[in-house]
Amino acid sequence: MKLWRTPLDIDRLKIPHGELHIIKDRCKGCGFCVEYCPREVLELSDEFNIKGYHPPYVKDEEGCADCRLCEAICPEFAIFVTTKEEVESVES
């Protein structure tokens, strides 16, 4: 994953997991979520949604760290994240 800086407590840090929900037909295919996901979890799909755009799909189910940047950046309110219970350590 991309880290902007290495946390001092990286050995103890647990990364939470998120589950991504994509409301495909709301998407206008801007690609903001794909571009700015810090863990590169998303990619634009080949499929067309109802309006003819390519919505993203989750290419790395386990990669989501529940940061919710995609949720905040999406201009269409078309993607959101719910927290998964399990957590993993950064180093794993």
Place this chain on the structure above:
Amino acid sequence: MNKERLKPEHPMEALLRMDRMPHIWCPTCGIGTAVSCFITALEKIDYPLDKVVVVSGIGCTGRVAGYVKLDSFHTTHGRPIPFATGLKLGNPELKVVVFSGDGDIVAIGGNHFIHAARRNIDITVICVNNFNYAMTGGQVAPTTPLTALATTSPYGCFETPFSIPYLADSCGAVYVARWTALHIRRLTKSMVEALNKPGFSVVEVICPCSTLYARRNKLGTGLDLMKFYHESSVIKHGADTRELDIEFQKPMVVGKFVDRERPTFLESWNAQMKKALGEKFQPYGGSNEHD
């Protein structure tokens, strides 16, 4: 029992008029992101949301009032600030937000903007600046950078643009910040601060206009423009607002520039009337006693 699990809802749906989605904004327009930040900010302020009102004027950003699930008014071009002034003075318990575009706020509504700032009317102005009039097809705006192309400046803009933070600061706004739509966390934080600040607060949001401004100026997609704005912006809190001019496709300064204390219009009214009239004065504000 129905075995199908309840689908989780988008967490912002409670504050959006989902029956009006999809909204009218183009793909890669940043207004939706600014609204998303605003919704997050609303959840972070400690204020009953029934008392929060959004007022918009006309234009792309003018449609914001129609999508937020709050008491909301879509008014006339340039006039959301005086409408908001009436609302706020009509019921001082309200938290009034004007959410509109650069053409609305500083062109046709420029006079209202400077006077509301001068009076320190207790409202928050969120001004989305996309450097042109988008809804009418990409005309030159008072924020269009020099040399940029627009349909009514086909040979390049030659009028000096306004710097919104400088204008707001010099007219007396108590809180002034500028972010791009991509500074999601910082923008949200500024919105929270502005909403919590008594007095006239202004948050400028630099947004890509993909369909018109980006295309006409051959700047790629909205995404390219968003990236450019974000990557070339320099965060400089407390910067002198005289140095915040935006030049065409050059680095721009963003940050929180002004955060000062001044009595609001109503505070000044109450203080002056009390001083002049003493016991005879019927104080105004607080509870809405005129039912």
Place this chain on the structure above:
Amino acid sequence: MSTTELKIGGFGGQGVILSGIIIGKAATIFDNKSATLTQSFGPEARGSACSAQVLISDDQILYPYVTVPDIMVVMSQEAYTKFEPELDENGLLLIEKDLVKPKKPREKIKQFAIPATRIAEELGRKIVLNIVMVGFFTAMTGIISAKAMREAVKTTVPKGTEELNLKAFDRGYEYGMNLKKKGKAPK
């Protein structure tokens, strides 16, 4: 009673309009008559000729403006020059003695003067000359009772100046009554 038309003229700052208000108020509020006051508004605020016009009647007043004044009160030379020709040929003209140098009056016009400004200065405040004039008007016309006029003065002038203004009114009133007593004016 038919309608009496009154025009008060002077220069801005002499309290012309206030005189009209006091007369109208006395007629309507304290004497149960009808009165309509209109003012001539010009762009000039101070120093030029201005006028107040009052219609006084026992009946409802319809047409709101003075057409041919029956009574004219004039407090400045400019107002005299400008307004005097409008006065009815049988009219009554009341002038400020030191500020207006009148021509020989028209044949049937009754004309009387009072040194209102001088009297006001003697009272210590030149500003009350209009109230002296109002007192003089009350004595010379008799269309509104002195009692009603005094009430109107008392309730119209700024708080704290009632005594001075009533004194001014009385001086003007007495001056007029004396003229009448001496037979110089009709009783």
Place this chain on the structure above:
Amino acid sequence: MKVDPKGVLTGSYFLDGDHACCEGALAAGCRFAAGYPITPSTEVVERFAERIPLVGGIFIQMEDELASSIAILGASWAGLKSMTVTSGPGFSLMMEHIGLGAMLETPCVFVNVQRGGPSTGLPTLPGQADMMQARWGSHGDYELISLCPNSPQECFDFMIDAFNLSERYRVPVMFMMDECVGHMTEKVVIPPADQIEVVPRRYTTLPPEEYLPFKPDPDLVPPMVKVGDGYRFHVTGLTHDERGYPVMSAECQETLVHRLIDKIRRNARDIWIYEEDQVDGAEVVVISYGITHRVALRAVQMAREKGLKVGMMRLIVVWPFPEERIRQLADKVKAFVMPEMNYGQVVLELERCVAGKAKVLLAPHGGGTVHKPEQIYERIMEAAK
């Protein structure tokens, strides 16, 4: 509903029309005024600015008339009775928000102390030439209510009617004074507060989940809500459905605009206020409004002295125009005379309603002063021929 006694200055006064208008507004419960100075209307807001801190409300002098005219809409939605005051040039600037007020169905009162025009015209002298502007000055199709007082007493009395009508029908009401009435001083009697009836705002009784902001009651007027009461409603100046959502279609336009118009037209019988004097059996009926009515009365007296059967009809509510009554009279009388301080505005409506069944004579006047009674008298005599 009785009024808040705080705003009622009970007693007898010698007041000009502008000041009386302000007292009428305060008595009616107006607690918000926004204005921009303009002769000959300024005294209204000057008095408001002086009085309102003693009553509990607020005045704001805005940066222009555009701002004033929309600030009062905001204040109205916040729950206050509100008004703005202006004269011709400012009235022109307010047209934008007279339209918005009509579209958002916002109760409020616009006072226009008319002066001579066009443009800057005669700032200190009267006119009656904004009457069509009061009706149709803003773009698009709509119906509003306009009242014309003819004395300071009526400026007080009819301001209360103006506010009541605006609340009752959720429309901006135009209070069409003129410089003569505004600057004329006469006796004004302000009754005790318990003798003044005001129409309360019609708030919905429905809970938020059932409330639709623009769903009308059977009388075509939709109940209102106040901002901040948890209804989370949306209103827009765009053509909208009952939810208040924009709908860009001919069908929605038809439903909405037709209702905005019918709301006034179908209720016109309850809105009209007019006075009649000796119209039964009259040969000629003089119809007038505002200050012109007083002058016309004198002309009518002159004609009656000559033995002519002259009736008098005086419009207090000019818009909506009392069509029904005019049609009845048109069947009975020989001619109508309408004096106006313009070259023919309201008379066009008179002609339309008379529809050729009787003569219609205009007695025009360019403004700057009122008619001479003789000018109207001559038209009456001409009409009687």
